[in-house]
Each structure stands twice: as C-alpha cells, then as structure tokens.
Amino acid sequence: MLDNDERGKKIVVVSHCILNQNCVVQPMARAKGAFKIASRFIEEGIGIIQLPCPELRHFGLERKPMSKFDYDTPIHREMCRHMLRPVIKEIEEYIAHDYEVFGIIGVEDSPNCDINENRGIFMQELFKLLIDKNIKLRSFEVPLDYDELK
Numbered sequence: 470m471l472d473n474d475e476r477g478k479k480i481v482v483v484s485h486c487i488l489n490q491n492c493v494v495q496p497m498a499r500a501k502g503a504f505k506i507a508s509r510f511i512e513e514g515i516g517i518i519q520l521p522c523p524e525l526r527h528f529g530l531e532r533k534p535m536s537k538f539d540y541d542t543p544i545h546r547e548m549c550r551h552m553l554r555p556v557i558k559e560i561e562e563y564i565a566h567d568y569e570v571f572g573i574i575g576v577e578d579s580p581n582c583d584i585n586e587n588r589g590i591f592m593q594e595l596f597k598l599l600i601d602k603n604i605k606l607r608s609f610e611v612p613l614d615y616d617e618l619k
C-alpha cells in the first residue's frame with residue numbers, strides 16, 4: 470500500500486446544507502453559504518464528505534416546506550437509497566484502509582436529515598445501509614436554533 474504523503478486520514482460526513490445553505494427550502498437559509506462550523510474541520514485537517522441533499526434532488530429549489538410524513542413515500546425512500554449507495558461505498562473504502570470516519574452531522578428537526586430525536590427519512594435510510602455493512606458511526610446535529618444570519 471502506498472503511504473507516502475501526509476494526509477490526516479480523518480473524515481467527517483455532513484448533510485449537504487451544512488456546506489451549502491443555498492439548497493434549503495426558501496426562506497430558511499441560516500448562513501449565506503457554508504456554516505462557519507465547517508472551518509473548524511478545515512483548520513484541524515479533517516476531510517469532509519458532503520452528503521447529497523434529498524429534498525433538492527427530489528423537488529428542486531422551488532419546493533414548498535414539507536413534513537416528514539409527506540416525505541415518507543416508497544419513491545422518496547428509494548431515491549434516498551439510490552443517492553446513498555455510492556457514499557456508503559466510499560465510507561467502506563476509507564474504513565477498510567484505516568481512515569477514521571469519526572461521525573455524521575445531520576440537521577435537527579429536518580424531515581430528512583434529523584438524526585437523533587425524530588430521525589428524518591434520508592437519515593433512516595442512511596443508518597439502515599450502514600447497519601447492513603456493520604458500520605457504526607457517531608452522530609451529531611446542527612441545533613435548531615443555530616443561525617448565522619440573526
């Protein structure tokens with residue numbers, strides 16, 4: 470195996486909008502672009518895997534706010550799995566090569582990306598795929614009241 474560079478071999482997986490608030494339902498953006506918390510990872514030399522945004526992919530930028538119940542359809546779940554399979558392969562590959570994938574950061578109260586209290590549809594599918602591969606990752610969330618534009 471090649472081991473001739475100084476990469477940090479540390480990676481975090483984040484919901485798409487943590488790095489790109491342009492994708493959220495209007496007018497819900499909480500930063501102009503990426504959340505500033507991302508700069509912490511950059512400063513610490515941690516790589517960032519940006520998950521795709523299932524809502525943008527399914528309903529586009531002009532979508533209306535929808536509930537978790539609205540998103541809980543077979544077609545949306547299948548679309549989530551389809552988007553997630555390549556990411557799971559990448560995570561598996563990193564772990565197989567002794568990289569530290571130390572966690573996933575979701576978004577509290579999102580119908581798709583909430584992880585903890587009321588797990589969203591996209592994260593439900595993500596964690597099912599991770600369990601199928603026997604991958605355990607810590608999880609964190611951007612809190613509901615986090616807002617850089619207030």
Ligand code: SF4
Binds near residue numbers: 485487493581
């Ligand atoms: S679906 Fe997830 S990534 Fe997309 S805007 Fe909502 S919280 Fe962000």
